[in-house]
Amino acid sequence: MSKEKLAILGSTGSIGTQALEILKEYSDRFEISALSAFNNYRLLAIQANRFKPETIVLVNPDHRTEFERLLSYKPSEILFGKESLEDYAVSGEYDLLLNSLVGFAGFMSTYHALKRDKKVALANKESLVVGGELLSKIDAFKQGKLIPVDSEHSAMLQCLTGENHQDISRIIITASGGPFKDYTLKQMETVTVESALKHPNWNMGAKITIDSSTMMNKGLEIIEAKWFFGLDVDKIVPVIHPQSIIHSIVEFIDGSSKAQMGPPDMKVPILYALTYPERVDYPNETLDYRNRYQLEFSPVDLLRFPCLKLAIEAAKEGGFAPAILNAANEIAVERFLKKEIRYIDIAKIIETSLETIAGDKLSGPEALLTIDEETRRFANTLLK
Ligand code: MG
Numbered sequence: 001m002s003k004e005k006l007a008i009l010g011s012t013g014s015i016g017t018q019a020l021e022i023l024k025e026y027s028d029r030f031e032i033s034a035l036s037a038f039n040n041y042r043l044l045a046i047q048a049n050r051f052k053p054e055t056i057v058l059v060n061p062d063h064r065t066e067f068e069r070l071l072s073y074k075p076s077e078i079l080f081g082k083e084s085l086e087d088y089a090v091s092g093e094y095d096l097l098l099n100s101l102v103g104f105a106g107f108m109s110t111y112h113a114l115k116r117d118k119k120v121a122l123a124n125k126e127s128l129v130v131g132g133e134l135l136s137k138i139d140a141f142k143q144g145k146l147i148p149v150d151s152e153h154s155a156m157l158q159c160l161t162g163e164n165h166q167d168i169s170r171i172i173i174t175a176s177g178g179p180f181k182d183y184t185l186k187q188m189e190t191v192t193v194e195s196a197l198k199h200p201n202w203n204m205g206a207k208i209t210i211d212s213s214t215m216m217n218k219g220l221e222i223i224e225a226k227w228f229f230g231l232d233v234d235k236i237v238p239v240i241h242p243q244s245i246i247h248s249i250v251e252f253i254d255g256s257s258k259a260q261m262g263p264p265d266m267k268v269p270i271l272y273a274l275t276y277p278e279r280v281d282y283p284n285e286t287l288d289y290r291n292r293y294q295l296e297f298s299p300v301d302l303l304r305f306p307c308l309k310l311a312i313e314a315a316k317e318g319g320f321a322p323a324i325l326n327a328a329n330e331i332a333v334e335r336f337l338k339k340e341i342r343y344i345d346i347a348k349i350i351e352t353s354l355e356t357i358a359g360d361k362l363s364g365p366e367a368l369l370t371i372d373e374e375t376r377r378f379a380n381t382l383l384k
Contacts, residue, residue: 009088325350
């Protein structure tokens, strides 16, 4: 069997590094055709020297010379600049693309890879959040070539394998609730950057950790689930499950439910996405059911988590609303991390952006780009 050529976009991030950790064990199955990083050229060089991809993309060219000096082999190409990620998706030689880019920048790579009929393991939420409508029209998408890496959607896919989608009655998407699940509205007013960056269960990047604390992350995941499984937004129900052991539940029309469970560890969904529909051997940790476990569930309070409420509304509205939601949120989170705005201002910036900005016709990726840029400019002017 010839090896599958795997390109990893965003290889120095949390998903990328965990994927490479797994891939050390699977050099007989995968050949790494490309690795990419935005800034972290030192780690990128270490990864490249270990896996020897033909193509390396370093988006920020500031440390170009130093980066090239750190390489111990000669790749076929080293690309720099923001456009090179898209260029690679358009013309690179790969069979499977692991898209773990952060933010809307990742959409174009997913789009082009699917257009070329390639498989995409998707860890970039924005691809579907912003561009779900466009992606869902591509043949490769309809043939199931877009495979989720996110733990919740991986859980849904695993529960749905072997089932008919018409038989779904609802999907329960679980949420840890983040560090502020028990905070009052008053306490939310005083949340600091430092406290928001501490997630109780999952170890992730800064943007997604903040999104997780505001529950915007769950909102984005509801939009993703809508597209992944072709469901009405009302059929996707968020529920707080603080232990993060059940990663989601699918309820069927006959009253039966299937849940996927395991310790919170992204390596499980990463591995499943890379080898789907097969399962392969890997020493991931499992639950020891001889221990006493408490599995709790509680409803989500949309009043205390306005970001989630806005996301659900945007999901229902469709069109440009999810793109505006996403861009405004990215800017608001960035500004919160820079301590320019308060924690509770994140939702205000998103809400004002959704009320103010309107798109024309969702004709293609360019229309999304325009709305994305317009929203970012606008969201940056608010609460100054
Ligand atoms: Mg998730």
